[in-house]
Amino acid sequence: xxxxxxxxxxxxxxxxxxxxxxxxxxxxxxxxxxxxxxxxxxxxxxxxxxxxxxxxxxxxxxxxxxxxxxxxxxxxxxxxxxxxxxxxxxxxxxxxxxxxxxxxxxxxxxxxxxxxxxxxxxxxxxxxxxxxxxxxxxxxxxxxxxxxxxxxxxxxxxxxxxxxxxxxxxxxxxxxxxxxxxxxxxxxxxxxxxxxxxxxxxxxxxxxxxxxxxxxxxxxxxxxxxxxxxxxxxxxxxxxxxxxxxxxxxxxxxxxxxxxxxxxxxxxxxxxxxxxxxxxxxxxxxxxxxxxxxxxxxxxxxxxxxxxxxxxxxxxxxxxxxxxxxxxxxxxxxxxxxxxxxxxxxxxxxxxxxxxxxxx
Numbered sequence: 627x628x629x630x631x632x633x634x635x636x637x638x639x640x641x642x643x644x645x646x647x648x649x650x651x652x653x654x655x656x657x658x659x660x661x662x663x664x665x666x667x668x669x670x671x672x673x674x675x676x677x678x679x680x681x682x683x684x685x686x687x688x689x690x691x692x693x694x695x696x697x698x699x700x701x702x703x704x705x706x707x708x709x710x711x712x713x714x715x716x717x718x719x720x721x722x723x724x725x726x727x728x729x730x731x732x733x734x735x736x737x738x739x740x741x742x743x744x745x746x747x748x749x750x751x752x753x754x755x756x757x758x759x760x761x762x763x764x765x766x767x768x769x770x771x772x773x774x775x776x777x778x779x780x781x782x783x784x785x786x787x788x789x790x791x792x793x794x795x796x797x798x799x800x801x802x803x804x805x806x807x808x809x810x811x812x813x814x815x816x817x818x819x820x821x822x823x824x825x826x827x828x829x830x831x832x833x834x835x836x837x838x839x840x841x842x843x844x845x846x847x848x849x850x851x852x853x854x855x856x857x858x859x860x861x862x863x864x865x866x867x868x869x870x871x872x873x874x875x876x877x878x879x880x881x882x883x884x885x886x887x888x889x890x891x892x893x894x895x896x897x898x899x900x901x902x903x904x905x906x907x908x909x910x911x912x913x914x915x916x917x918x919x920x921x922x923x924x925x926x927x928x929x930x931x932x933x934x935x936x937x938x939x940x941x942x943x944x945x946x947x948x949x950x951x952x953x954x955x956x957x958x959x960x961x962x963x964x965x966x967x968x969x970x971x972x973x974x975x976x977x978x979x980x981x982x983x984x985x986x
Contacts (some may be wrong), residue, residue, distance in 0.1 A: 648959070651775075651962045676973075680961070683776070689780055689836070694751055699711070708897065714751060719747055744810040752816070752820055768793075777838075781824075781840065788817050790844065823871075838875065838877075843879055863879065876898035878898060878925075879892055880901050881909070882966075883984065889911065900925070904928055904929070908931055913926065922956055923958070928962060929950040929953070929961055932967070949985060951983075
């Protein structure tokens with residue numbers, strides 16, 4: 627019988643302290659939305675109980691909200707597109723999301739920042755952004771499913787560091803490369819204010835009752851070079867770690883892509899753990915390689931490749947999970963499927979992992 631609560635087990639495991647058994651904390655993204663209504667009506671906490679898992683609430687409600695006076699945001703939607711307009715006193719920005727029919731997922735296909743003028747509009751928005759602490763949703767979370775397990779709070783409203791936001795949300799990988807070459811001063815000016823805003827918000831977030839924080843970095847050299855990571859992202863993360871460590875709190879880095887070349891820099895930044903680490907094809911690093919790069923003190927959360935979770939039959943899957951566990955040894959470790967879960971994974975596989983970890 628377990629002698630620790632899920633919170634105690636996860637908190638200790640991430641800190642590299644002794645645990646009664648290995649924690650198992652599946653990532654339910656994409657899987658959960660595809661489940662039958664009767665299961666979803668019972669909620670994810672009941673499901674995690676059912677499969678013998680430890681609730682790890684990644685990206686729990688952000689305790690800080692951003693406010694920009696003087697802007698108006700409108701949205702129009704049809705069957706295939708969502709168009710958003712942001713109106714400011716210095717100009718307007720436009721984005722478009724398109725529906726992917728097979729997956730039922732909305733993809734950002736037209737980014738807001740395309741011209742020098744657009745970068746200046748976004749700079750105005752950043753310069754006129756203020757932050758305030760708001761624990762309403764945080765309190766609701768802890769009164770609900772967050773009453774069990776470990777909650778990793780979203781550190782600031784943007785949800786990603788400044789450069790990662792430029793890559794994913796505001797500009798796009800290819801267009802950002804052109805912008806850095808064509809008008810670097812405007813890009814650098816915007817990046818600097820965005821980064822400073824993130825740090826301002828993080829200093830407020832430490833007041834929340836979270837011990838661990840996260841941002842949706844989606845770290846991956848598929849989106850930028852290791853040199854760009856070292857120049858733009860790593861310094862911000864190092865500053866965030868310093869802010870949190872000063873209050874006895876911890877930063878968990880979400881790294882769901884090709885991160886093999888980035889792991890030494892993550893280690894040097896002071897992260898407490900790296901979350902959603904995965905081998906190929908989702909990632910590009912084995913757990914054994916990740917453990918070697920991160921050393922014996924940085925935690926690893928992940929290890930089960932989503933495609934392997936889906937395709938392997940039960941007997942073969944048991945041997946695979948045992949090998950993943952062996953590869954994760956040598957430092958803080960929480961077993962999880964990495965980043966997401968294909969909707970077709972069976973409940974029996976979740977239960978099997980729950981049974982396996984009780985032997986570790």
